[in-house]
Amino acid sequence: xxxxxxxxxxxxVYAVLIIVPMVVVLAGTFKTTQQLFSSPFGLPxxxxxxxxxxxxxxxxxxxxxxxxxxxTACSVPITLFVGSLASYGIARIRGWVGHLIYGFIVxxxxxxxxxxxxxxxxxxDVLGLTNSLIGLVLINxxxxxxxxxxxxxxxxxxxxxxxxxxxxxxxxxxWRTYRxxxxxxxxxxxxxxxxxxxxxxxxDLLYPLLFIQEPGKKTLPVALLSFQGEFLTDYxxxxxxxxxxxxPIVVAYVFLQRxxxxxxxAGSVKG
Amino acid sequence: xxxxxxxxxxxxxxxSPTPVPPRRRRSxxxxxxxxxxxxPLPALVLYxxxxxxxxxxxxxxxxxxxxGFSAEYNNVGAGNFSTIATADDLFRGxxxxxxxxxxxxxxxxxxISLALAVFLVRNSRSSILLRALYFLPTILSSVxxxxxxxxxxxxxxxxxxxxLGAVGLDGLKSSFLGDDGKAIFFVAxxxxxxxxxxxxxIYVAGLQQIPADLYESADVDGASRWRQFRHITWPLVxxxxxxxxxxxxxxxxxxxxxxLGMGGNPPKxxxxxxxxxxxxxxxxxxxxxxxxESIVFMVVxxxxxxxxxxxxxxxxxxx
Numbered sequence: 001x002x003x004x005x006x007x008x009x010x011x012x013v014y015a016v017l018i019i020v021p022m023v024v025v026l027a028g029t030f031k032t033t034q035q036l037f038s039s040p041f042g043l044p045x046x047x048x049x050x051x052x053x054x055x056x057x058x059x060x061x062x063x064x065x066x067x068x069x070x071x072t073a074c075s076v077p078i079t080l081f082v083g084s085l086a087s088y089g090i091a092r093i094r095g096w097v098g099h100l101i102y103g104f105i106v107x108x109x110x111x112x113x114x115x116x117x118x119x120x121x122x123x124x125d126v127l128g129l130t131n132s133l134i135g136l137v138l139i140n141x142x143x144x145x146x147x148x149x150x151x152x153x154x155x156x157x158x159x160x161x162x163x164x165x166x167x168x169x170x171x172x173x174x175w176r177t178y179r180x181x182x183x184x185x186x187x188x189x190x191x192x193x194x195x196x197x198x199x200x201x202x203x204d205l206l207y208p209l210l211f212i213q214e215p216g217k218k219t220l221p222v223a224l225l226s227f228q229g230e231f232l233t234d235y236x237x238x239x240x241x242x243x244x245x246x247x248p249i250v251v252a253y254v255f256l257q258r259x260x261x262x263x264x265x266a267g268s269v270k271g
Numbered sequence: 272x273x274x275x276x277x278x279x280x281x282x283x284x285x286x287s288p289t290p291v292p293p294r295r296r297r298s299x300x301x302x303x304x305x306x307x308x309x310x311p312l313p314a315l316v317l318y319x320x321x322x323x324x325x326x327x328x329x330x331x332x333x334x335x336x337x338x339g340f341s342a343e344y345n346n347v348g349a350g351n352f353s354t355i356a357t358a359d360d361l362f363r364g365x366x367x368x369x370x371x372x373x374x375x376x377x378x379x380x381x382x383i384s385l386a387l388a389v390f391l392v393r394n395s396r397s398s399i400l401l402r403a404l405y406f407l408p409t410i411l412s413s414v415x416x417x418x419x420x421x422x423x424x425x426x427x428x429x430x431x432x433x434x435l436g437a438v439g440l441d442g443l444k445s446s447f448l449g450d451d452g453k454a455i456f457f458v459a460x461x462x463x464x465x466x467x468x469x470x471x472x473i474y475v476a477g478l479q480q481i482p483a484d485l486y487e488s489a490d491v492d493g494a495s496r497w498r499q500f501r502h503i504t505w506p507l508v509x510x511x512x513x514x515x516x517x518x519x520x521x522x523x524x525x526x527x528x529x530x531l532g533m534g535g536n537p538p539k540x541x542x543x544x545x546x547x548x549x550x551x552x553x554x555x556x557x558x559x560x561x562x563x564e565s566i567v568f569m570v571v572x573x574x575x576x577x578x579x580x581x582x583x584x585x586x587x588x589x590x
Contacts, residue, residue, distance in 0.1 A: 089310030119325035203412035
């Protein structure tokens with residue numbers, strides 16, 4: 001059976017390509033540089049948390065972790081709320097006005113971040129929103145609105161029109177319909193969008209790199225990037241930073257895997 | 272998985288939402304509840320003020336030599352653009368690096384993700400588990416992936432050279448990112464590792480749409496696996512391929528974080544791509560010039576996307 005043998009070989013090799021680097025990194029967080037270099041594939045002698053204490057304390061990842069958590073915890077729900085309001089309006093406004101609003105917002109997906117980041121920086125600087133976590137929340141909301149509206153409108157259009165009509169015959173206004181019919185109905189798509197936004201906002205490097213100079217306001221990806229210069233080839237410390245920065249997302253992935261796949265797939269279709 | 276099917280269907284319909292203005296207004300009541308116009312308002316305000324206006328502002332900067340903080344600046348007309356086109360070796364180098372990077376990533380990411388999807392299309396327990404594993408790198412931050420692979424590629428202590436040494440293949444050892452001629456291809460390999468799982472999921476969804484009885488009757492006719500792939504799978508998975516290729520192309524231009532993580536900040540010239548070049552201009556207070564670069568960047572992406580759509584359409588019409 002040539003096909004089955006090929007299949008098994010390819011799947012095994014690819015699994016090794018994913019698992020080995022991850023295990024090396026995780027094991028490496030409990031090693032000294034010397035131990036890592038002398039036996040990169042080996043398991044650590046003992047589970048010593050010295051590297052973790054160093055990156056969280058002196059390395060500043062503890063504060064960065066907190067900043068990332070604050071920014072993500074604010075920007076994901078706000079994007080979801082503002083985006084779902086807009087998507088609901090777009091799905092229900094009849095005629096060309098709804099299409100126009102949709103087209104205008106979704107056009108933003110075609111604009112690469114590097115194309116408008118400089119004027120955005122100038123604007124945020126004028127408003128005193130650089131070196132500020134509020135500024136990061138705002139920019140996260142703004143730049144992910146187009147894709148959030150794209151995903152959620154796509155979902156809302158699959159809700160049959162009769163549901164809207166039934167509720168408006170009931171005499172309930174649009175806000176009631178949104179709150180008590182549409183939001184509950186779209187929970188799966190909201191969850192998928194939320195996960196997609198969580199991954200983007202948590203991992204974002206560009207905007208904190210642009211907007212944040214104060215060390216105390218840095219988020220995880222920026223703090224991690226600055227390790228590069230600081231610890232140069234101290235791989236165990238770099239690895240510990242990687243594990244700290246990735247832990248929340250990987251833990252969430254273990255439990256909410258299907259929403260990750262659905263959300264990121266929906267986002268990548270036009271992201 | 273159940274959601275992805277629904278969500279995947281969305282873009283096909285919304286390919287180009289071109290609004291058609293009505294020639295004549297329908298008489299009678301407008302059936303849209305007036306309060307509905309309030310719903311998109313917060314999004315529109317945020318989007319116009321912080322996204323759309325800065326985008327147009329960028330065009331204004333691009334014809335100046337503004338440094339980002341001085342009150343004065345000069346209007347240089349098309350000067351920035353002619354410098355970019357004729358006299359900027361760094362920009363040209365970044366453009367070529369970016370195109371090389373894109374080509375390699377598009378080819379390998381598409382082929383590997385399709386192969387894995389073909390092998391994992393059935394919803395068995397082991398397939399679902401392996402899909403979840405292959406998808407895992409996608410959710411990590413680019414900086415994390417960059418650090419993992421810096422060690423994989425480390426010339427002295429890295430995983431690849433250590434493994435090669437252990438099996439006596441010292442001749443294959445490489446300095447990887449230190450080899451200026453090939454460095455961008457090694458970063459491309461990392462990018463493929465990073466995102467193959469994401470594209471595989473799109474292919475799995477596409478493959479699962481292909482009716483099983485097509486394969487059954489091909490089996491009856493005694494068609495080989497390869498012929499089945501060539502004549503059933505490949506043409507019928509074309510819509511998913513179009514999505515994967517288009518997404519991978521744009522993604523290759525957005526690999527900003529991975530390049531900064533692997534190539535340093537600012538990256539060395541052999542690893543510089545367009546987005547990192549623009550960022551370097553910003554960091555050097557060349558706001559006007561960097562704004563012009565970002566307009567060229569947008570044009571390049573639009574052009575490549577257009578060419579690539581034409582190529583995909585052509586290939587599919589001949590399949």
